[in-house]
Amino acid sequence: MWVKVWNWMAIVVGAFIYSIGLNGFLVANHLAEGGFVGISLLLLYKAGWPLGITFLVLNIPVLIPGWLVFGYRFILKTAVGVIAVSVFSSVTSHFRVPTHDPLLAALYAGVVTGFGLGIIFRSGATTGGSDIIARLLRHFFKFSMGRTLFAIDLCVITLVAVIVGRETAMYSLVALFVASRVVDFVLEGVQSGRALTIISDEHEKIVAAIHDQLERGTTLLKASGGYTGSEKRVIYCVVPRTEVPRVQSIVARIDPRAFVVVSSVHEVLGEGFTYDSPSTL
Structure with a gap:
């Protein structure tokens, strides 16, 4: 009973930490990410659209087919993760840790967002977006999930390079890499x-x-x-x-x-x- 309760609480805690990393380090230093969060950040920088609301709206079209194909048990935790990230991204929208060193910002962004994502993943949830798309493509067309996720992130980072700038894209890649390593650390634990x-x-x-x-x-x-x-x-x-x-x-x-x-x-x-x-x- 308590394990199940903790899993649901951990999704919320992970989403809060992730949102701190998004607003505190990525948005504060005009950096980006991959996936739907990266698209939401681009729309924030260029059109002024709120990060949390944009992220939620982008996820709705993929949450519905995910629910129909994989069932409510799989999609329910992901929906909670998406909603929690959306809400906390709005709540922490004014939290900023600006720095004159973009590399330092990218490193801290990777650590904080990776830690938050790791907690969410360890609880059996995801933040939706490209993860659901990758699962759907694997289900219907037998596409590799890893390659699909990489292709989506590559497309988003390419857009960042074209729209925002190449240096921003390169620093964003650093943040993505650090986040992926921190996620692995959280998922695999210290008992390596x-x-x-x-x-x-x-x-x-x-x-x-x-x-x-x-x-x-x-x-x-x-x-x-x-x-x-x-x-x-x-x-x-x-x-x-x-x-x-x-x-x-x-x-x-x-x-x-x-x-x-x-x-x-x-x-x-x-x-x-x-x-x-x-x-x-």
């Missing part, structure tokens, strides 16, 4: 790490050293050499990024000829990460 795949004839010694010195769990996988056909044991271990050098040092000390692959892990749940008791898998 690195997965190490270790192939060595000294696997028993390496496993024992990892358990004793790092108190991290390991998994032994059965494998065979593709060329020799001989049986192998593959060590799989997930550790925080800060512990990767220690694992590499252990492996290098025990078996300098070991084969080690380090991969990014975006979210790690379980013992040693989301609660404290270490164990061996």
Whole structure:
């Protein structure tokens, strides 16, 4: 019950933070964005149309077909997100943090808007607009959502370059990039790490050293050499990024000829990460 309530509250909180970033840093420094927000900002700069109302009006034509195709459960949270962004964009319309450094403004805009969007996305909602268009095109024509979203953002930023100016477009791209990274951080959480795949004839010694010195769990996988056909044991271990050098040092000390692959892990749940008791898998 409380989880559901928090999800709905989080959409509103995320929309408020996002609106602070829009008005406080993007509008205050005459920067833009992609998607429907970018179009709304262009209309604000050139025609004086209110950002919040324009954003809501632009979304209505895509919310209706989204409702018909995907059902009310999917579109309801998105509608709340759209309305909340529209309302808070109007409420915070006079909030400004002007700066003489547009790059600094773009960086702060990316951080604040990305954090707000991340909260909205994590709650299962979106801010509508190009996201719904991308879903509709994928549903009817099997278009890639990622490519569709990129194409829409590219078109909007191109319009910004033509109508407002190339420098504004370039700084806006910086804000978009930073926002995308912050969104990923919010969605993936802080429990990120690195997965190490270790192939060595000294696997028993390496496993024992990892358990004793790092108190991290390991998994032994059965494998065979593709060329020799001989049986192998593959060590799989997930550790925080800060512990990767220690694992590499252990492996290098025990078996300098070991084969080690380090991969990014975006979210790690379980013992040693989301609660404290270490164990061996």
